[in-house]
Amino acid sequence: MLILALIVLGMFVGWMAQLLLGGSTRQVDWTMALVAGIGGSFVGGLIASLVAGDGLAIKPSGLIGSFVGALIVTVVWQAVSKKKA
Template sequence: MLILGLILFGMLVGALAQLILGKGRKGIDWTMAIVAGLVGSFVGGLLASLLAGDGLELRPSGIIGSIVGAVIVTAVWRLARGRSAA
């Protein structure tokens, strides 16, 4: 049950990140939403540990850190996908 909750949380955070960045014409890419939400949580935790002076600790973060991390992951994903298509 915990795993399903984590996946659902990642999906919602990833979808919110896509809405923040502008979802484009196609709508929300749910695969990217799940991956960006889950990976974004750890990216947000890494940023929080760097800002707190704890060094490079990779840990899951809270809601705000997850959203910030998911926005970063989604932006990098779109940038990389745009360059490979060109």
């Protein structure tokens, strides 16, 4: 059940990152949302939690780090997609 919750939370964070960067005029790329959310949550959330001294507990610093990490992954994904097109 925890894994399912992490996947859903990751997709939500990735969706929020896409909304912030792309606005509501684009369709949501759920593959990008999943990758950005989970990858950004893992890297950004882990780094922010450890820097803030929260450990691996779910705290606001980890959630903010997750969102920032998802934003970074989304920006990189969009840049690579534009280069290929």
